[in-house]
Amino acid sequence: MLGISPDRAILNPLAGVPLGHIAKHAATRTTASKIADSAARRDAACIERYSLQDQARKLVPHERVARCGRFLSPQQTAVEVLHSPGDKRAHYSRLERCGSVWLCPDCAAKVSEKRRIELAQAVAATVAAGGAVYMVTYTVQHHLGSDLEGLLDKFGASQRWMTGHRTYREKICPAYQIFGGVRALETNHGCNGWHPHYHSLLFLSYPLDAAQLAELEAALRALWARAAAKQGLAMNEHGLSLRATGGAVADYVSKYGRDPECSPWGIESELAKSHVKRARDGGATPWDLLRRYRAGDVQAGQLWREYAGVFKGRQQLVWSPNLRALLGLEEEVSDAAAAAVLPGDAVHLGWITLADWLIVLRYGQRGHLLNVASAGDWERVRLFVADLCAMRLADRRRRGLEPPETPAPLLPPRQLHFFASL
Numbered sequence: 001m002l003g004i005s006p007d008r009a010i011l012n013p014l015a016g017v018p019l020g021h022i023a024k025h026a027a028t029r030t031t032a033s034k035i036a037d038s039a040a041r042r043d044a045a046c047i048e049r050y051s052l053q054d055q056a057r058k059l060v061p062h063e064r065v066a067r068c069g070r071f072l073s074p075q076q077t078a079v080e081v082l083h084s085p086g087d088k089r090a091h092y093s094r095l096e097r098c099g100s101v102w103l104c105p106d107c108a109a110k111v112s113e114k115r116r117i118e119l120a121q122a123v124a125a126t127v128a129a130g131g132a133v134y135m136v137t138y139t140v141q142h143h144l145g146s147d148l149e150g151l152l153d154k155f156g157a158s159q160r161w162m163t164g165h166r167t168y169r170e171k172i173c174p175a176y177q178i179f180g181g182v183r184a185l186e187t188n189h190g191c192n193g194w195h196p197h198y199h200s201l202l203f204l205s206y207p208l209d210a211a212q213l214a215e216l217e218a219a220l221r222a223l224w225a226r227a228a229a230k231q232g233l234a235m236n237e238h239g240l241s242l243r244a245t246g247g248a249v250a251d252y253v254s255k256y257g258r259d260p261e262c263s264p265w266g267i268e269s270e271l272a273k274s275h276v277k278r279a280r281d282g283g284a285t286p287w288d289l290l291r292r293y294r295a296g297d298v299q300a301g302q303l304w305r306e307y308a309g310v311f312k313g314r315q316q317l318v319w320s321p322n323l324r325a326l327l328g329l330e331e332e333v334s335d336a337a338a339a340a341v342l343p344g345d346a347v348h349l350g351w352i353t354l355a356d357w358l359i360v361l362r363y364g365q366r367g368h369l370l371n372v373a374s375a376g377d378w379e380r381v382r383l384f385v386a387d388l389c390a391m392r393l394a395d396r397r398r399r400g401l402e403p404p405e406t407p408a409p410l411l412p413p414r415q416l417h418f419f420a421s422l
C-alpha cells in the first residue's frame with residue numbers, strides 16, 4: 001500500500017475529564033476539524049492539478065506542458081523538494097515549467113494566485129482612496145459548431161473597437177470618472193458551443209448610485225452592440241452586464257493577509273481565477289473538458305485540443321496603460337516568471353534522484369509526494385518513495401523481469417557519484 005501509515009490513535013482521550021473541559025475540547029476539535037478539512041481540500045486539489053496536467057500531456061505531447069513539472073531543468077541532476085513552513089506546503093524545484101495559464105493546470109493555479117493578489121491590491125488601493133470598482137462581462141451570441149479561432153478574433157476586435165472609440169474614451173470614461181480597467185479573457189463550452197467572454201474591472205474615482213449604475217450599463221451596452229455588429233457578431237440581452245462589487249471586496253480586503261485560504265470569492269478572484277474555476281451554468285471549463293477526457297470522453301479531449309491550439313500564447317489578463325503605476329503596483333511579470341515564483345520562506349527539504357523520480361512519474365505520484373512532504377518531515381518522503389520503489393520491483397517480478405533494473409544507467413559517472421553522496 002502506498003503512503004505512510006497513520007499514527008496510532010490514543011483511545012478514550014476524554015475519559016474522566018470534567019464537562020467544561022469537554023466543551024472546550026469540542027470547540028478546539030471543531031477548529032481542528034476545519035483546519036483538517038481545509039488541508040484535505042488543498043491536498044486533493046494538488047493531486048487533481050497533476051492528474052489534469054497528465055491528461056493535457058496526452059492530448060498535446062509536443063507542447064511545453066508535456067514537460068512541465070516532469071523534466072529536469074538544464075544542468076540539473078536531481079529534483080529538489082522544498083518546504084514552506086508558513087503555509088505548510090511543499091514544492092518542487094529544478095524542474096522545467098511551462099508557465100501556460102491556458103494549457104497547464106499547475107502553472108495556471110500559480111499564475112492566477114499571483115494575479116489575484118495583485119488585483120486585490122489594486123481594488124484595495126482604489127477603495128481606500130474613495131473610489132470604486134465594478135465588473136463588466138462582455139459576451140456575444142454563439143452557436144454549436146462555431147469556429148473558435150474566428151469567433152475569438154472577432155470578439156477581440158470588437159473589444160478593441162469599443163475601448164478605442166471616441167464615445168468610450170471621451171464621453172463615457174470622463175462622465176463616470178473611469179480611470180482604468182483590467183480585462184480577462186476566458187471561455188467555456190456548452191450546448192451552444194464555445195462561449196468566449198471577457199470580464200473587465202472598471203476602476204472609478206467615485207462610487208455610483210443605482211441610477212448612475214443603470215445609466216452606465218445602458219451606455220456600455222449600446223456601444224458593445226455596435227462593436228459586435230461591426231464584426232458581424234450579435235449580442236442578446238445577456239451580451240453585457242455591469243455588476244457592483246458589493247461587500248465582496250471589503251470582506252476580502254479585511255481578511256487579506258490573515259486567512260487567504262478562506263477568503264471569499266471576490267471580484268479579483270472572479271477575474272484572475274475565472275479560468276480555473278468550475279463552470280456554474282452547466283457548461284464545461286477547459287479543466288472540466290480534461291476531467292471528462294480522463295473519464296473516457298474522447299470528444300471532450302478533441303474539444304480541449306482545439307481550445308489549446310487557439311488559446312496558446314494569448315494574453316489572459318490585460319491592464320490598461322499606467323493603471324498599475326497609478327495604484328502603486330510593481331511592474332507586471334510574465335506568466336512564466338509568475339509560475340516559477342516560490343514562497344519566500346521555502347527551505348530545502350531533500351533530493352529525489354532521477355531514478356526515483358522516474359518511478360514517481362511512472363505511478364503518477366507527484367501530487368501525493370508533495371502532500372506527504374507538506375509535513376516537513378523528509379523521513380516520511382523517503383518512506384513514501386521506498387514504498388513506490390518496492391511496488392515497482394514487485395511489478396517487474398510479476399512480469400518476469402528479473403533481475404531488477406540497474407540503477408540510474410542514464411547518468412555519467414560523475415553524476416552517479418553525486419547521487420551516491422546524497
Ligand SMILES: [Zn+2]
Nearest residue numbers: 068098104107
Ligand atoms: Zn506548467
